[in-house]
Amino acid sequence: AQKVTQAQTEISVVEKEDVTLDCVYETRDTTYYLFWYKQPPSGELVFLIRRNSFDEQNEISGRYSWNFQKSTSSFNFTITASQVVDSAVYFCALSERTAGNKLTFGGGTRVLVKP
């Protein structure tokens, strides 16, 4: 079974629209961390956020916000007022205590922001 599922393979929006990326995870650990990374066309994975399993507070950073809900095992990511520079592939990832400090990635969601 997939540990991290990103059901949306591609989302296309027009600039200034909001876009929400879904991430559902599966783990039996009570201690785990969730991450979001951005992968622009250059290929480098850029770290966006890290959240531990004991902190369910939502977080906002500029135009980015994250909604963590343990009850539904989801860690969704919203880009508000999207810009062309937001075009990239976004990955959700899970790090579990029993698996050590390594990441299990979802399949990614490609976001295309059109001017």
Next chain:
Amino acid sequence: EAGVAQSPRYKIIEKRQSVAFWCNPISGHATLYWYQQILGQGPKLLIQFQNNGVVDDSQLPKDRFSAERLKGVDSTLKIQPAKLEDSAVYLCASSPNGQGVLFQGNTIYFGEGSWLTVV
């Protein structure tokens, strides 16, 4: 602070040839990873080092892939002989702390990747 450095950035080889990728992690980072990312998929862990020891190589195809991290700093990933299905981006990454009793879910920082095409 310099990021994770990788080379070469791009490589095209014929099947059955060999190739080697080099990685220099962020200074002071104890843990180093190699991930394989096939086009359209998420990265998959190949091998994890802590200092110069292997922590996890369960997903490394050992009949053709090998990796080493001499002196606990730089690392090399080798493929020999390459197959068509090895065409992928090979991402090196590092994180600050090693494995310990305390799991910290440390942030893992990635390089730009080495793009391999096997023809």
